[in-house]
Amino acid sequence: MKLDTNTINKIAKLARIRLSEDEAKDLLKDMNSILDWVEQLNEVNTDSVEPLANISSSTLPQRKDEAKDINSSDEILKNSPDKLEDYFVVPKVVE
Amino acid sequence: MSNLIKGNKHEWETVIGLEIHAQVKSNSKLFSNSSTAFGSRPNSQVSLVDAAMPGMLPVINKYCIEQAVKTGIGLNAKINNYSIFDRKNYFYADLPQGYQISQYKYPIVGEGKVSIDFKDGSSKDIRIVRLHLEQDAGKSLHDQNPTKTYVDLNRSGVALMEIVSEPDIRSADEAGLYISKIRSILMYLDTCDGNMQEGSLRADVNISVRKPGDDYGIRCEIKNLNSIKFIKQAINYEVRRQIEILETGGVIEQNTLLFNTSTGKTKPMRSKEEAHDYRYFPDPDLLPLEINQKDIDKMVNSIPELPDERKRKYVVVYNLSNYDASVLTADKSVSDYFDSVIKSDQSLKNSAKIVVNWITSELFSLLKENNIDIDNSPINPKYLGKLVKLIKENIISGKIAKDVLIEMFNSKQDPEIIIKNKGLKQVTDTSEIENIVDEVLKENKKMVEQYLSGKDKLLGFFVGQSMKKSKGKANPKILNEILKSKLSNKN
Incomplete structure (x- = not known):
């Protein structure tokens, strides 16, 4: 499988990362060589093998349904470039 | 009952499938221990996991898993091991996080079905495709500022069950019945508060439309409807819109829609070019x-009585109609x-129909007028039972019972005490009634002459006058x- 620049730009757009033309070219080369390397796995026949979700053989750890009162507003909003009262403020994101 | 809709040229069939998002009733979130309480101070229930701080790891809430399994059992569905x-x-x-933790190829619950009941x-x-667990997102407020959006992450990470139906629904009414049924099952199971x-x-x-017998048409998806009334309105509007496009030679564009x-x-x-590419991976x-x-x-054995079971009991044991039984059981509190x-x-078992009528007409309208829900009804169920017994035993008339009920509602009193204090006991003494009738005829x-010469309808007039004289008793x-x-005898 070979990627083209359109695919690189599409992935960048989905991840909200702005790329210059040069950066896109570099990434195209890097990603194609990664894909080439991974593609060696195609040599193995996996027709009757279920997809693997995780390589660990242990089971999913579970916790009790106990809520902790954390009153996080002040601490969590410290990371926000812009806030109003107890809200994060971001550029308008609706059509 | 035909569900076909008449256009200008053809008759059309509506095909509807629903994805219901039900918030899991739990104390803490799906993958973190912050609270799920509604209406708290914005961003006060956001742990480092919910805020997606680097290095934070999700740990699943065992109770949310059980809630999803219980719901699956209630939907007669296959639980996946x-x-x-x-x-x-x-x-x-x-x-x-930049991603929602959800379930894609291997959901926790597989195929199931629920039944919906019609008036007749x-x-x-209605077949269920699947139920899966996923995280809810935070809440965005878009209408507070012309250029900004305000974000509250309290809801971020709360557990949701997404329940997906097959496209088995054929009208807005069926969609309404289906979502009411799901809501009622969730509330009986106590796995979602249904609010x-x-x-x-x-x-x-x-939603899509087609000529009867044709393949499915191209569908549109209306997002995020939060009332049964809006769901029905949105469907009715959208069906008309699609029929009009098709009948004037147009093509339906597959779109995600919002209902205003x-x-x-x-x-x-x-727009389509920005169509989402979710890149699911484990x-x-x-x-x-x-x-x-x-x-x-073990969970199958702990499932409480569900609406369909109760309904059957009402039909078999209390001789209620299918419809009355489904009205009663739709809301667990009413049931x-x-x-x-x-x-x-004991004796009320044979008067179940009368009890239903008093609940669904008189009591409901009093509760509605005063904006009280049945859980907080000022009328004790025991007293309503007494009232029905008093009617059955001819101690008061149905008409007077309505006044007594209002009094019970206002004073929370025993109907017997109200009747005694107000002297409302029905007169069954024939001689007393004879005296009243004699007076009225005199x-x-x-009028009596007119009646005797053939105006039969005047009987009602005499009844009314006599009743008035007896003060309704x-x-x-x-x-x-x-x-x-x-x-x-006068003849």
């Missing part, structure tokens, strides 16, 4: 979820109230008999 959590990737301000007593099965106003239950509706509740119209949400932070059959069996009334007195001689049956015999 093995399921996987995936990342659904998209970028939005109220999704700090018939019913229909649509607070957004605990919302639905995405997929003030205009009653749908409009496209985002979340490397979470191992597959394995549930052993023993635990599932519980009815059960308490019936249980308050006072209305002209005369037993109507005895009164009628006496009036008729006195009038015929």
Whole structure:
């Protein structure tokens, strides 16, 4: 499988990362060589093998349904470039 | 009952499938221990996991898993012993992780079905494709500022169950019945509080139309509807819109739509070129979820009585119609109230229909007028049972009972005490009624003559006058008999 620049730009757009033309070219080369390397796995026949979700053989750890009162507003909003009262403020994101 | 809709040229069939998002009733979130309480200070329930701080790892809430399994059992569905959590990737301000943890190929619950009941007593099965667990996103407020969006992450990470139906629904009414049924099952199971106003239950509706017998048409999806009324309005509008396009030679564009509740119209949400590409893949932070059959069996045994079971009991044991039984059982609180009334007195078992009528007409309208829900009804179920017994035993008439009920509502008193204090006991003493009738006939001689010369309709007038004289307390049956015999004696 070979990627083209359109695919690189599409992935960048989905991840909200702005790329210059040069950066896109570099990434195209890097990603194609990664894909080439991974593609060696195609040599193995996996027709009757279920997809693997995780390589660990242990089971999913579970916790009790106990809520902790954390009153996080002040601490969590410290990371926000812009806030109003107890809200994060971001550029308008609706059509 | 035909569901076909007449266009200008053809008849059309509506095809609808629903995705219902039901918030899991739990104390803490799906993958973190912050609270799920509604209406708290914005961003006060956001742990480092919910805020997606680097290095934070999700740990699943055992109770949310049980809630999903219980719901699956309530939907007569297959519980999967093995399921996987995936990342659904998209970028939005109220999704700090940049992805939603959801389930894609291997959901926790597989195929099931629920049945919906129609007014005419018939019913229909709606098939369920799947139920999966996922995280809710935060809440964005878009209308507070012309250029900014305000974000509250308290809801971010709360557990949701997404319940997906097959496209088996054929009208807005069926969609309404289906979502009511799901809501009622969830509330009986206590796995979701069913509060649509607070957004605990919302639905995405997929709609297409076709000529009967044709393949499915191209569908549109209306997102995020949070009331049964809006769901029906949105469907009715959208069906008309699609039929009009097709009949004028147009093609339906597959679109995601939003329903504007003030205009009653749908409009496209985002353009096609920005169509989402979610790039699902298994979340490397979470191992597959394995549930052993023993635990599932244990949960099957702990499932409470569900609406369909109660309905059957009402039909078989209390002789209620299918429709009355489904009205009662739709809301667990109403059904519980009815059960308490019936249980308050042995003899009421045979008067179940009268009890239903008093609950669904008189009591409901009093509660509605005063904006009180049945859980907080000022009328004790035991007292309503007493009232029905007093009617059955001819101690008061149905008409007076309505006044007594209002008094019971206002004073929370025992109906017997109200009747005694106000002297409302029905007069069944024949001589007393005879005296009243004699007076009425004497006072209305002209009318009596007209009646005797053939104006039969005047009987009602005499009944009314006599009833008035007795202050509504005369037993109507005895009164009628006496009036008729006195009038015929005059002939």
